[in-house]
Structure formats: structure tokens, C-alpha cells
Amino acid sequence: MALVAPQLARRLTRLPGPSLSAATCTGALLVVTADFAAQRGVHEARLPVGVVTAVIGGLYLALLLRRQRRAGRI
Secondary structure: OOOHHHHHHHHHHOOOOOOHHHHHHHHHHHHHHHHHHHHHOOOOOOOOHHHHHHHHHHHHHHHHHHHHHHHOOO
């Protein structure tokens, strides 16, 4: 989440650089959402929050890398 929150906050606020307050709020919202998904997502068993945050962060990082590759920056 530490890598995803500033990038997502920058894209949401459309500022040239990451804002500390926006990144903090985005990170907190992502962790609360991941906790809720971990508790309510799978009915048979509860997942650790770290697994859900790793999946969310990994998917978003893969999306960013794919966009950069398509733009020819990588």
C-alpha cells in the first residue's frame, strides 16, 4: 500500500506531485477497504489483511507497469 497510495492519490487529485495528505487519506481508505474485503469477502474463512492488500497493490502495480510499457517509457 505504501507504493500504491501516493500514485493513486496523484491520479485522483491530478496534481503534478503526490500530496502527503491525499496519499495518507488514500492509504487509510485502501487499508480499511482491504480489511472489510478480508472479513466479508470469503464466507468460509477470513483472509489476512496483508494478503488482500498485497493482491490490490500487486494488481495496481501491474496495471501501472503495463501502461508505462505501452507508452514506451520502459
